Amino acid sequence: MSRSVLIVLSEFGYWGEELVGPVEVLEAQGYRLTYMTPNGRRPVALPPSLDPDYIDPPLGRSVTTRDMARRAADIDSSSRLDNPLSLSDLIPERPYYSSLNHLRELEEYHRRLASATEDLVASFDALVLVGGSGPIVDLANNERLHEVVLAFAAADKPILAECYGVAVLAFARNLETRESILWGKRVTGHPKEYDYKDGTGFVGVDFNMGPPPYPLEYILRDATGPDGAFIGNVGRELSALVDYPFITARSTPDATLSAELLVRVLEEGLRRYGW
Structure with missing residues (x-):
């Protein structure tokens, strides 16, 4: 049975290798790939x-x-x-609490x-x-994407997040409890040591943010809580973890490994790796 994977990309610039890794690994496995962006605009590499x-x-x-640059x-x-x-x-977009008929709009x-998330999750084996x-x-901080992530997790389907994409998992929360779905999980991501001090840029915007607006490591440490962990693997060439249903990749070099781990999750039932 051929599997289908939904790949979400930013409209403000993705890192080339972090798309190449999943695309090449998953297509070699015979998976069908579908792409999605926040507003349907074509994504562009940084x-x-x-x-x-x-x-x-x-x-x-x-x-x-040079070979990866060509492939990307x-x-x-x-x-x-x-x-x-x-x-x-x-x-759909969650209504503001200040809307005139909030209760009906919320219902x-x-x-x-x-209906929307059930249809989407039913169409794909992984995110x-x-x-x-x-x-x-x-x-x-895209609430629509948070709902998609929550739906895939609730359906017990794997979710692979790379680099600053891991922040989506930290912020995907049930609004009743405000607890991150990463609570109690082991994840990797951009450690403080690997963050830029200057030069964080975006496609289509003439703006140098300087350093990233938030230290992802600190967010992930808080989101995973006392029973989980952030594992940065600073000084190690690769850092990719599986704590099902999440596969997390620290940065660019981990794109291929993390995609291979996703395949092992889907085909072999892998539930833990790297910790």
């Missing part, structure tokens, strides 16, 4: 991720080989990303949300959140 001469400041070296550019310029699904079209919202700096802008 220019530094296509440049093998770009030196990653915290690591002090290039993180993109091939995907970025191909037609496969031309018509992504629109998250805003598929998932309607929950009816529409249940992938691609990293890069773009997710900081339009994925991390």
Whole structure:
């Protein structure tokens, strides 16, 4: 039976290798891939991720080989990303509490949300959140995406998140308890040591944010709680973890490994790796 995977990308720039890894691994497995962005706009790779001469400041070296730059550019310029699904079209928006008929609107919202997420989850075997700096802008605090993540988790289907895409998991919460779905889980992600001190940029916006607006490590440490853990693996070349249903990848080099772990989760029932 062929499997289907939903891949979510930012409209403000994804890191090339962090899409190449899942695409190449999952397509080699015969999986069907569908792409989605917050508003249905075509995603674009971050220019530094296509440049093998770009030196990653915290690591002090290039993180993109010439071969990977070519493979990432091939995907970025191909037609496969031309018509992504629109998250805003598929998932309703929660009404403001100040709306005039809030109770009725909230009831309607929950009816529409249940139908939309059930249809989406039924169509796919797994969810992938691609990293890069773009997710900081339009994925991390995207309530519609949080509802999709919660629905996949409730359906016991695996979710792979890379780099700053892991922030989506930290912020995906049941509004009754406000507890992160990562509570008690082991995850990896961008550690403080690997964060930029300056130069955080986005596609389509002439703006240098400087450092990232939040230290992801601190957020993940708080979100996982006393019985979970953030595992940065600083100084190790690779960092990818499985604490089912979550597969988390620290950064660019982990894209292929994390996708291979997703395959093992789906095909072999892998439930724990890396901790």
